[in-house]
Amino acid sequence: MPFSSLGLRAELSRAVSEKGYSIPTPIQKEAIPLILQGRDIMGGAQTGTGKTAGFTLPLLQRLMATGKGKADKGRRHVRALVLTPTRELAAQVADSVLTYGKHLPLRSTVVYGGVSINPQKQKLIKGVDILVATPGRLLDLVGQRSVDLSRVEILVLDEADRMLDMGFIRDIRRVLALLPGHKQTLLFSATFSKEIKQLSHELLKSPAMIEVAQRNTTAERVTQVIHPVDQHRKRELLSYLIGSNNWQRVLVFTRTKHGANRLSEQLNKDGITADAIHGNKSQGARTRALSQFKSGSIHVLVATDIAARGLDIDQLPHVVNFELPNVAEDYVHRIGRTGRAGNAGEAMSLVCVDELDLLKDIERLIKREIPKDVIEGFEPDPAIRAKPLGKTRNKGRGNQQQTAAKSSGKKKTAKSNSQRPPFKGENNDQGRSRKRSSQSRSGQKGSSQQRSHNSSRKAA
Numbered sequence: 001m002p003f004s005s006l007g008l009r010a011e012l013s014r015a016v017s018e019k020g021y022s023i024p025t026p027i028q029k030e031a032i033p034l035i036l037q038g039r040d041i042m043g044g045a046q047t048g049t050g051k052t053a054g055f056t057l058p059l060l061q062r063l064m065a066t067g068k069g070k071a072d073k074g075r076r077h078v079r080a081l082v083l084t085p086t087r088e089l090a091a092q093v094a095d096s097v098l099t100y101g102k103h104l105p106l107r108s109t110v111v112y113g114g115v116s117i118n119p120q121k122q123k124l125i126k127g128v129d130i131l132v133a134t135p136g137r138l139l140d141l142v143g144q145r146s147v148d149l150s151r152v153e154i155l156v157l158d159e160a161d162r163m164l165d166m167g168f169i170r171d172i173r174r175v176l177a178l179l180p181g182h183k184q185t186l187l188f189s190a191t192f193s194k195e196i197k198q199l200s201h202e203l204l205k206s207p208a209m210i211e212v213a214q215r216n217t218t219a220e221r222v223t224q225v226i227h228p229v230d231q232h233r234k235r236e237l238l239s240y241l242i243g244s245n246n247w248q249r250v251l252v253f254t255r256t257k258h259g260a261n262r263l264s265e266q267l268n269k270d271g272i273t274a275d276a277i278h279g280n281k282s283q284g285a286r287t288r289a290l291s292q293f294k295s296g297s298i299h300v301l302v303a304t305d306i307a308a309r310g311l312d313i314d315q316l317p318h319v320v321n322f323e324l325p326n327v328a329e330d331y332v333h334r335i336g337r338t339g340r341a342g343n344a345g346e347a348m349s350l351v352c353v354d355e356l357d358l359l360k361d362i363e364r365l366i367k368r369e370i371p372k373d374v375i376e377g378f379e380p381d382p383a384i385r386a387k388p389l390g391k392t393r394n395k396g397r398g399n400q401q402q403t404a405a406k407s408s409g410k411k412k413t414a415k416s417n418s419q420r421p422p423f424k425g426e427n428n429d430q431g432r433s434r435k436r437s438s439q440s441r442s443g444q445k446g447s448s449q450q451r452s453h454n455s456s457r458k459a460a
């Protein structure tokens with residue numbers, strides 16, 4: 001089915017073909033006609049499915065259709081508001097708005113925290129049709145009377161599950177109170193918790209449900225694997241995997257900001273160019289690290305969950321979970337960074353004995369066992385017993401540790417961990433040692449088509 005059959009106006013079709021897309025992705029096929037009809041949408045979409053174009057294209061078209069007479073003495077009002085959980089995702093959505101809307105006379109801007117508020121105010125004063133924002137900075141701007149949301153016609157909540165995980169629900173409710181009752185609302189979420197369902201009941205009017213991938217399942221094109229390894233040998237194994245396989249672009253997840261910094265320093269000492277990206281870094285430093293990673297001048301980007309959400313990096317074949325996430329849903333988001341837009345991807349997790357409960361939560365969520373593959377020379381020491389994982393200090397909004405405990409429905413205690421023998425789940429097929437050579441590794445790739453790969457976590 002070509003893009004032209006979706007009923008998009010010529011300027012949008014042109015922008016899409018200039019971007020190089022010829023066929024709409026499944027979510028675009030479903031969402032675009034419904035949004036053009038004015039329907040509210042509840043979209044269950046994995047990252048990498050093309051959902052941004054799925055809502056941006058029809059949003060632009062609807063603004064063009066309703067645009068006449070809206071300018072008040074030449075001043076534009078915000079008519080479409082897109083809320084995102086992170087600065088990176090906001091910047092990315094704003095880029096998409098510019099790309100797809102480049103042949104249309106609509107103005108847009110993006111606002112997020114961590115950078116000076118004044119340039120954002122200046123842009124808003126000039127007037128925009130489309131505003132992409134993170135909730136906190138948007139409320140700051142509302143507080144300073146720099147933005148009026150009373151004429152919003154279309155609201156998009158992108159990665160709504162993440163916004164709730166990050167504790168933005170009160171901010172979101174404050175923003176909602178500033179919007180007109182009559183509007184079109186589009187809610188996208190990779191996962192559907194009770195809280196998301198409740199929010200959608202409150203917000204959406206007879207929504208069309210769109211689901212392009214099964215809920216809480218991992219992206220199909222991503223193969224996943226667990227490499228069991230002792231915690232103190234994870235860094236060594238990571239350097240070995242990167243070096244022996246000559247990986248050029250690897251996104252690595254740690255659980256803490258400190259852990260991200262430390263790992264990136266250690267990798268640099270090992271001769272592997274790396275940088276860290278997390279919430280304590282300035283926006284400038286984050287943008288710089290990301291662009292160096294995209295251009296290939298650094299090979300490894302070490303990120304925390306929050307910093308990595310929303311990153312859109314073309315050609316990202318490898319994601320490594322150096323530590324498993326506290327929240328099982330984050331595993332799905334992490335590995336969704338690879339295998340995007342039809343490309344294949346590998347997600348591997350370095351898992352130590354302390355993390356077996358987290359692994360169990362993840363496997364329960366994705367409803368499959370992730371193959372285990374012990375790398376020869378890095379076999380876990382069976383004498384090492386599980387220790388309790390360190391508590392995450394979460395100074396930001398929300399508390400992921402609590403969410404993790406809630407989502408697993410039980411407390412992770414030292415007792416429950418240490419009672420478990422190390423890597424009980426390994427079987428002969430999946431748990432056998434692998435030769436320490438890149439040759440044997442690449443030889444295995446062909447046969448690992450159906451294997452799934454995954455991620456790991458380790459206390460910093």
Ligand code: AMP
Binds near residue numbers: 023024340
């Ligand atoms: P998203 O899920 O919106 O983050 O998009 C994931 C990636 O898919 C981005 O790199 C988009 O540029 C790309 N993409 C979106 N729509 C299409 C399409 N119809 N054909 C090919 N690539 C696309």
